[in-house]
Amino acid sequence: MSPLSRLQLVMIGALLLSFSLVPLAHSQTPPDVAAAHLDEVPRTSAEIARIRDVTRLTADFSAPEPFEANSGGGATVRARTTADAFSQASGNMAFERELDFKVGDGLFRKLWVSSPSSTLVSDGLGPLFNARSCQACHLKDGRGHPPEGPQDDAVSIFLRVSVPSAPDAPLSEIEAFLAGIGDDSPRTRPDPVYGGQMQDFATAGHAAEYRFDVRYTEQTLALSGGETAVLRVPTYRAADLGYGPLAPGAMLSPRVAPQMIGLGLLEAIAAGDILALADPDDADGDGISGRAQKVWSFEHNRPMLGRFGLKAGAPTVREQSAAAFAGDIGISSPIFPAAFGDCTEAQTDCRAAPDGTSGSPEATEIGADGLDLVTFYARNLGVPARRDVADPQVLRGKQVFYDTGCTACHQPKFVTARLRGQPEQSFQLIWPYTDLLLHDMGPGLADNRPEGRATGSEWRTAPLWGIGLTQTVSGQQSYLHDGRARTLLEAVLWHGGEALPHRQQVIDMPPADRAALIRYLESL
Numbered sequence: 001m002s003p004l005s006r007l008q009l010v011m012i013g014a015l016l017l018s019f020s021l022v023p024l025a026h027s028q029t030p031p032d033v034a035a036a037h038l039d040e041v042p043r044t045s046a047e048i049a050r051i052r053d054v055t056r057l058t059a060d061f062s063a064p065e066p067f068e069a070n071s072g073g074g075a076t077v078r079a080r081t082t083a084d085a086f087s088q089a090s091g092n093m094a095f096e097r098e099l100d101f102k103v104g105d106g107l108f109r110k111l112w113v114s115s116p117s118s119t120l121v122s123d124g125l126g127p128l129f130n131a132r133s134c135q136a137c138h139l140k141d142g143r144g145h146p147p148e149g150p151q152d153d154a155v156s157i158f159l160r161v162s163v164p165s166a167p168d169a170p171l172s173e174i175e176a177f178l179a180g181i182g183d184d185s186p187r188t189r190p191d192p193v194y195g196g197q198m199q200d201f202a203t204a205g206h207a208a209e210y211r212f213d214v215r216y217t218e219q220t221l222a223l224s225g226g227e228t229a230v231l232r233v234p235t236y237r238a239a240d241l242g243y244g245p246l247a248p249g250a251m252l253s254p255r256v257a258p259q260m261i262g263l264g265l266l267e268a269i270a271a272g273d274i275l276a277l278a279d280p281d282d283a284d285g286d287g288i289s290g291r292a293q294k295v296w297s298f299e300h301n302r303p304m305l306g307r308f309g310l311k312a313g314a315p316t317v318r319e320q321s322a323a324a325f326a327g328d329i330g331i332s333s334p335i336f337p338a339a340f341g342d343c344t345e346a347q348t349d350c351r352a353a354p355d356g357t358s359g360s361p362e363a364t365e366i367g368a369d370g371l372d373l374v375t376f377y378a379r380n381l382g383v384p385a386r387r388d389v390a391d392p393q394v395l396r397g398k399q400v401f402y403d404t405g406c407t408a409c410h411q412p413k414f415v416t417a418r419l420r421g422q423p424e425q426s427f428q429l430i431w432p433y434t435d436l437l438l439h440d441m442g443p444g445l446a447d448n449r450p451e452g453r454a455t456g457s458e459w460r461t462a463p464l465w466g467i468g469l470t471q472t473v474s475g476q477q478s479y480l481h482d483g484r485a486r487t488l489l490e491a492v493l494w495h496g497g498e499a500l501p502h503r504q505q506v507i508d509m510p511p512a513d514r515a516a517l518i519r520y521l522e523s524l
Helices: 006-012 045-054 095-109 173-179 263-267 271-275 317-329 348-352 368-379 392-403 467-474 488-493 497-508 511-523
Strands: 157-164 211-222 228-239 251-256 294-297 302-305 438-440 458-460
Touching: 095 368, 157 211, 157 228, 228 251, 228 488, 263 317, 263 368, 271 302, 317 368, 392 511, 438 497, 467 511, 488 497, 488 511
Parallel strands: none
Antiparallel strands: 157 251, 211 228, 294 302, 438 458
């Protein structure tokens, strides 16, 4: 059996690249996934005790908690009522660092062009791609959405794809890690022709891989008090395939672009604080069994805790950014240097096409400095302040949120690590409402496609900060991993699996409490 390309390995682990694998020596013992990649200052015993006290769940809902309005700690920004609400720099950023943020913003918005081109610093697009810029998917740094009508080109959603792997296929140590061997995870690989991600656009002379197609049926759900909710049940299809049929058993998973705010603060949460919340065997018997995602970092060459992506498939903001450049736009970087992006060995014309390194001294289409600037921008998109935290209905909704057990997954607050060189993220009390762990969300939300340690029904707990500004930023409401939910109530009612009892409580609770719960979520 021929060795897998790095693209295939990365897609097994939900990272996107395509260059030759350098095997890990079998004598090497991988470090603990909790090892920090940021420059952390060790906590003192006094700090540990203070943090434990500050992050304890409240039982007093008569008034807001201290600093509750500052969702991002000192990095919180003013809550704008315009589409730029998610596009502000960290509120505690020094003036001299704002230029890097603005240049990173420019690279995030930059429209890449195909090669060859006279604009040597902007060429290298594709040849297969999902968008020409980061901003095209992350609309105003907010959420994408599925296509709404025939004129919508679905640029902010795509399909991941993988196929079953033979159980007796030989695997290297890295391949075994990515496939989750030892965790009873199904073994999957990228499609041999289409790779791990379907691209619905192509440069001139190349065929797009497919056309994204989604059809909905509606399901009416009865709620207490005579109320009802209508849920959209999606069916996805890769239509108009450009390179022949998918491999037998192909598993498709729709992914809508998530909001970008607060990523640097999530990265700054100490790994130990996240792992302490994991309860994979439900030892406490509360029905919630969060599991840590473990991924292979191709930048740091070791296993790391997965934090980013809808199934926590990426370990750091920088690696996630580089993976998006490679898979979504077809742009190479120092982490993923294949200039042909997500093209597989079967797509020979795609691999032979001109790329953005031709005629340029750069070894990759975006260099280390450019990737660092985009990473700095992504780390420092500020989280807007809460609205109406003292409103009586909001406070009632907060109590309903806590009493219903939503905090078992949507952990309200953390204190970030003390970091050298990242003052904006260092030692901040933040309110992201996530534990960054994987949870079984039941068959209704299952994509039936494993990713790393995540099963086909597990998803990372989505952060809730800023969720009430979704329509303000994106122009419409679109929630969950595929945007099927058009309201926050619909998103809640899609919860199943571990959250099924909590969903039933929402269905059965008095309408006034249900309205207060949604009002609380809108204030986040």
